[in-house]
Amino acid sequence: MSLNSFISSQINWFIEDASYTSHSLLVFGYFLVLYFIVGNLFLYSCKILESKKFIQKIVTETVPKKQILFEIKHSLMSIVIFAFSGWPIIYFVRNGSISLEKTTILTVLFGVFVLNIWNEIHFFIVHRIMHTPWFMKNIHIIHHRSRIPTVFSVYSFHPLEAVLLSTVPLTLILWLPLSPLAIAIYPFTSIVLNLIGHCNYRIWGKPGPSWFRLATSHNEHHVIGKQNFGFASPLLDNLLKRKK
Secondary structure, eight states: OOHHHHHHHHHHIIIIISOHHHHHHHHHHHHHIIIIIIHHHHHHHHHHHHHTTSSOBSOOSOOOHHHHHHHHHHHHHHHHHHTTTTHHHHHHHHTTSSOOOOOOHHHHHHHHHHHHHHHHHHHHHHHHHHTSHHHIIIIITTGGGOSSOOGGGTTOOOHHHHHHHTTHHHHHHTTSOOOHHHHHHHHHHHHHHHHHHHSSBOSSOSSSOGGGOTTHHHHHHHHHOSSOOOSSOSHHHHHTTOOO
């Protein structure tokens, strides 16, 4: 069996035949790998680049161990929620309410691109809601306990916020067919941008257009709190004149 045939057969099993329990366990394991393995590899890379003076910290204060443990605890709660986020998609596909795109190089690349663009818009909307007084006080305050962000704060959310942020693929696939492989790759591309936005390092500095400071502005959002509401770019802040 060729690699392409093997991948296709596994995707078909996952979409058509796997039990909902198997689906949740696999997604749960996937997000654990993203959080602990990809996250730590990213942090290790940042420390190497810092030692070579390629990047620098935004806030030089030492982050308390208590904060890291708080972040891990709430991130694990979010990962449990993420493990069930695919259930509606599987249900709608199996009952014929929505269809999936065939998996080709073009559909995968297109799907990952569109998912990340939609994530930027989706995140901005949810994030603005989270900064209204009630949501900030009762929900979003969990994420902002990380005044100095770390790679462990990427999924540190209140359960309600985790549910809202997990709906990116669902809210897109309802009106745009996507390749299942694109949906599977999207969390990886998303967490990489998320890690850049929470690592407390200036990955993309002042040179270049201000709207393309790749996720660095979100690090500063944790420190300032009242600007830079975008996910990977301040473009929407600038366009909607939300940045003060």
